[in-house]
Amino acid sequence: MSYKHSNLLQRIDSPRDLKKLSLEELVQLAAEIRAKIIETVSRTGGHLAPNLGVVELTLALHYVFDAPKDKILWDVGHQSYTHKLITGRRDRFHTLRTYGGLSGFPKREESVYDTFNSGHSSTSISAGLGISTAKAIKGEKAKVVAVIGDGSTTAGMAFEALNQAGETEKDLIVVLNDNAMSISRSVGAFSSFLSRKMRGRRFVYVRRELENFLKSIPGVGENILTLFKKSEDSFITFFTPGMLFEALKFQYVGPIQGHRLDHLIAAFQNVHHLGGPVLLHVLTVKGKGYGPAEKDPAYYHGVGCFEIATGSPTKDSDLLPCTYTEVFGETMVDLGKRDSKLFAITAAMPEGTGLSRFEKDFPERFLDVGIAEQHAVTFAAGLATEGFKPVVAIYSTFLQRAFDQIIHDVCLSGLPVIFCIDRGGLVGEDGQTHHGQFDVTYLRSLPNMTVMAPKDENELRHMLYTALRHSGPVAIRYPRARGYGVPIDPEYKVIPIGEPELLRQGKDLIIMAFGTMVFPSLDAAVELEKEGLSVGVVNCRFAKPLVSRLVDYGRAAGKVLVVEENALQGGLGGAILELFSDLGATDLIVRRMGLPDMFIEHGPIPVLREKLGLDREGIIKEARALCLVNRVGIGMIVG
Secondary structure, three states, X not given: OOHHHOOHHHHOOOHHHHOOOOHHHHHHHHHHHHHHHHHHHHHHXXXXXXXXXXXXXXXXXXXXXXXXXXXXXXXXXXXXXXXXXXXXXXXXXXXXXXXXXXXXOOOOOOOOOOOOOOOOOOOHHHHHHHHHHHHHHHOOOOOEEEEEEOOHHHOHHHHHHHHHHHHHOOOEEEEEEEOOEOOOEOOOHHHHHHOOOOOOHHHHHHHHHHHHHHHOOOOOHHHHHHHHHHHHHHHHHHHOOHHHHHHOOOEEXXXXXXXXXXXXXXXXXHHHOOOOEEEEEEEOOOOOOOHHHHHOOOOOOOEOOEOOXXXXXXXXXXXXXXXXXXXXXXXXXHHHHHOOOEEEEEOOOOOOOOOHHHHHHOHHHEEEOOOOHHHHHHHHHHHHHOOOEEEEEEEHHHHHHHHHHHHHHHXXXXXXXXXXXXXXXXXOOOHHHOOEOOHHHHHHOOOOOEEEOXXXXXXXXXXXXXXXXXXXXXXXXXXXXXXXXXXXXXXXXXXXXXXXXXXXXXXXEEEEEOHHHHHHHHHHHHHHHOOOOXXXXXXXXXXXXXXXXXHHHHHHHOEEEEEEEEEOOOOHHHHHHHHHHHOOOXXXXXXXXXXXXXXXXXXXXXXXXXXXXXXXXXXXXHHHHHHOOOOOXXXXXXX
């Protein structure tokens, strides 16, 4: 049977099997892998476009290098699907991003081929340099390869690592995967610099003709040709990104066509024998091989289930409520029309944060800083000193990178910077690196900071309006989810800072809920009423500041259950305990529900909430048990 009619992928159980294939078979394997990725992601959702763009690159890496002895690191990690398929996980690939299945990112606990856990950008060079340094100290001979995208190189951390790697002169191969895209269009001067590529046939043709001419000159031709080649190196370096990397003491190779396996294999074989820091510049197409993804790589960067034939979502969502992200984006546009001082900032995520329309309508009041969250925060602080009202829209786990800037450049001066924190709480299939489980904890400890979360999409609009009228820093966290389809108030209203909302009176127990936990708590209270239990519900709205009225609500029932979708350590529950202690309310029985002291696995959000007890049934169970506890004092507090 010809290989063209066989399933080559079924024969690949490890990278060693790749080395048995011919170039033609590798090309066929690349096609099979693309089909497998498209078919799987159409059912599970996932990062489609970035993975389709690195199929040949991944095959060439594993064909030339000897993993797991040689270490291959994937920056961000959302381009590791081919890597997973050829490193012994083919038979489990259908479980991608499902609960209990394969992670969508490299994970050391999952395979010896996964060198470094990743999920956030721009870490690969730093980690790779650390591994290379360690191996040099131990006297181990192995290659270390860090694959990083051009979007990830907009982050300062990548340049810090490049600078250190060039100075130490350790063996390290950096593969720059240049597709002119990060999640959205790459921005900034460096991205423009990378776009200056000498890849045209005309340049190659002219060089070859000139070499032939020089060789034909009797006597002096060879000497002139030698001089020309030396000059050519400087010429190429000046007119390509090599100028920058050579300045950082890297040996620059490229650009290389990233979908030609013969070119890639030859390039990797050449750099395999080089010592010191090397940068190989590879040009790829994000979404390669699937028309809809090539046409719109930003949309297909991370996508839900879709129909392969058309690329359309498998479920008709026209009648479903808008997402919180969409509501935020629409509200920003509306408020932008009313307030010329409103300025929107994002870190390479205009689509993901819902700011695309704001960018279109108010380009002079919008800035995508690239993958540079620290810069985004301090840039916003600078705007605030000049009377603007900057809104920094960033995912919860990405904002963690800018914690020092939030403290030093915003809160210290009490500047009115608004942090709109998308993906607060559980995010689902992206898992451990993306769950926003710490933002309440790391923000509520900061002086001058106000922290709030809406119970629904209507309240999100009012909170953003309120934040614009507040004189200090504000953080609003909201989930990766659709809203409840509640009516939208025609007019905005200011929510008094710190003011909770009593939604339901209760004599046996009061549930103090935050953000996503408000409606499940209301449902639980209604169900418990059928059992003869009187359970009240408070929409806390604020994690900071808290007001003494919460003590009054607690004393009315004597027992308090705090429910939040944040880490229990330092979360709202801890804040309420502190408030009660400070106000002498030590007679109250308090229990807390939240995310446990662990990194949460990936899986559908409803499944994760059920497993963690943060759904209607889990709240009912905890509330019922608490109602049966006699009032014996603060010693009954449990996590």
